[in-house]
């Protein structure tokens with residue numbers, strides 16, 4: 001390692017210390033006996049093109065060489081150190097079984113994890129409750145949103161996620177709401193989206209609840225949440241934000257969103273083990289979300305009564321501090337810059353190629369690691385399955401078809417920190433050949 005790099009890198013001997021330092025919480029309470037972990041730590045701002053640095057980051061992941069994986073939106077790969085911590089936690093739980101969870105870990109262990117999530121997210125621990133993922137978080141927020149009266153409008157858009165759309169339509173059947181679905185413009189832009197919501201609010205003056213997706217899993221577009229929310233608040237419309245993809249992919253804290261309700265994943269861009277997320281309710285608004293199924297484990301004044309997951313995989317929750325440590329030690333801004341750079345690497349080579357439509361704009365703030373494309377005019381499911389299949393079979397590049405976009409199906413590309421610029425050059429070359437360029 002050159003001295004230049006070594007000045008900007010150091011190996012921290014304990015994953016827990018990084019989060020402990022930034023939150024005041026201690027991992028010892030969350031995960032007693034935590035073994036030493038190695039976490040790559042960036043000191044200050046790192047250039048997204050500093051390949052010597054980023055190859056060290058890529059080395060933190062154990063990646064199968066079988067295929068070039070550019071479908072990293074499904075869930076995030078854990079770093080080797082997070083994986084080791086997860087395995088250690090699984091063994092710990094199996095060794096001590098109920099005695100550990102009832103006597104040692106118990107509520108205090110969970111409370112420490114909650115405190116660490118809250119500190120990194122910029123909110124209070126009593127404003128979050130741990131869930132099994134964003135779906136569980138958002139289903140509880142949407143279906144238990146109390147102020148909705150029969151005849152009120154609950155609004156969502158084509159770019160929102162399927163399970164959250166289903167929860168919104170449930171409000172029609174169970175709560176008598178008038179559920180309205182709108183389509184985002186294509187090509188999409190920040191202003192186009194603001195105009196679309198302004199028009200939708202004007203056309204639906206009884207709107208009371210709005211679902212927004214921070215980063216669309218369909219196209220990769222980053223919604224201007226705070227601005228739409230400001231427009232909504234002026235009309236007494238509450239916003240529930242689906243932040244399943246955004247936290248960990250782009251750099252923000254919950255207060256930046258300017259909303260009172262949101263659902264998050266920790267197993268996507270935060271790199272925690274599968275099966276963990278959380279819901280957020282601003283403290284002053286807790287009474288506006290009902291308890292989950294009349295939960296009696298916690299008092300109605302406690303946000304933990306807003307979700308009841310039952311007996312779940314505690315090892316993944318116990319591993320969250322290690323994932324947060326890996327994230328904070330690298331730095332959200334550094335991570336965002338590198339993910340955007342990798343995305344730009346392929347998009348810049350094909351954006352102007354005739355026959356390829358890129359579905360997320362290049363405006364700063366409007367994209368992260370994910371961007372979808374469509375071969376011009378090829379809008380059907382079969383068309384896009386064929387494109388993804390050709391990439392997979394002929395070029396050994398893994399992507400995924402996404403539907404649900406009003407203007408037609410597409411193929412999603414989502415880069416990860418273990419991807420190299422050459423990987424994206426390979427994708428760009430493949431796309432150019434497929435487009436006949």
Ligand SMILES: Cc1ncc(COP(=O)(O)O)c(C=O)c1O
Nearest residue numbers: 133134135136161217242244265
């Ligand atoms: C935009 C969006 N919202 C919500 C979810 C649900 O997340 P999970 O299935 O992890 O609960 C996903 C999952 O991919 C998503 O992409």
